[in-house]
Amino acid sequence: MDGRIDILTLFPEMFDVFNYSIIGRAREKGILNINTVNIREYTKDKHKKVDDYPYGGGAGMVMSVQPIVDCIRAVKKLNKGRIIFLGPKGKTFNQKMAKELSKERELVFLCGHYEGIDERAYKYIDMEVSLGDFVLTGGESACIPIVDSICRMIPGVLKSEQSYEDESFYNGLLEYPQYTRPEYFESERVPEVLLSGHHENIRKWRRLQSILITMEKRPDILKKTKLSKEDMKLLNNYIENNI
Template identity: 75%
Template structure:
């Protein structure tokens, strides 16, 4: 499966991070294509300006429509995917969105900067995504974790599907505790169940630990979980013994 992701940005060098680790390996295997397009290359301004003062006054600068729209049009000639703008008005990104977007074969991400983009650019945008209710320097900062999260779930990117299926948030809960060698570190031992080799017991232990951690640290997530009969029995017992 070959997935194409094109990123429109003022700072293409920021995305060199995708040349490393898991995503880098997927690119080298031709599972992924991640391309960057410098919006400055599309400006008609002789000084390569891509921003200007906002009409009506106000602090900061606004990215102009012309270079962004021309860049989108160019990329659209080779990418039929949705144009996704990283901005504050969008829905907050989560694992469910990552799952859905990982099914797309082509995507275009637009990174805003300064005080945002000219409102007239929005007619070329299919959807807007935010990473939360806080201010960051530019869309590049949001684009990197979003693209990484999406790519991890594309078939072939990770060695095993279980690698992401058991991670925090994939099924709505936080991940269970993990241990590695040595078996005893500064008097703190690895739980015996993990050394038992009994896969069913290990699976149950991990599920129970995941539920407890989620309830204690992210009660908002816990409230949304669909608990099995066994889950409910365990949590009832846990509550009685707190």
């Protein structure tokens, strides 16, 4: 994706986080174009209200359809990308989805709030995404990690593809252990293989560690990952030498 991301929200200031670190530098270089749009600017209510009580009663307030739809229509004049709503009924976000969305040139994220949005707004939404099976105070809290995850896989954002291809979940497994100086800290030393300079042995060690860590911490992921013949050989050798 070398286009733009627009985030429709009631709280644009929450996205100041994208002014810093890796994402901030990528924006300064023109690699990323992330914009926030305040939904309140599109309400026709003289008091700038964007919510109301739900018909039929019930606790809480619901975001009104008019400001949401008018905001979407305005943004679509500049951004032709899919409208993605951050809501609890959506498909759970994962690394596979992040990779797919990072290939899009343009995307629009709609952040819900309060008790949700008027049902009539859904026909303007192309996709609903959830961060997980838990409740947040608003879509903004879900949108930040999702946009961050997508953006970091856009070419040029990180220094090299290797930076994200070795990370947890990218290739189906958790990431291997990482070490840096000093070589010795208290009673622990960096694993000898990492000091050997033998790149093939280091690669095999890291792959084995990813398998073992995933087996220990997330066996559910390992069940869904197809291990190669080399993976099985590494694992069997490890088991044989540690019985």
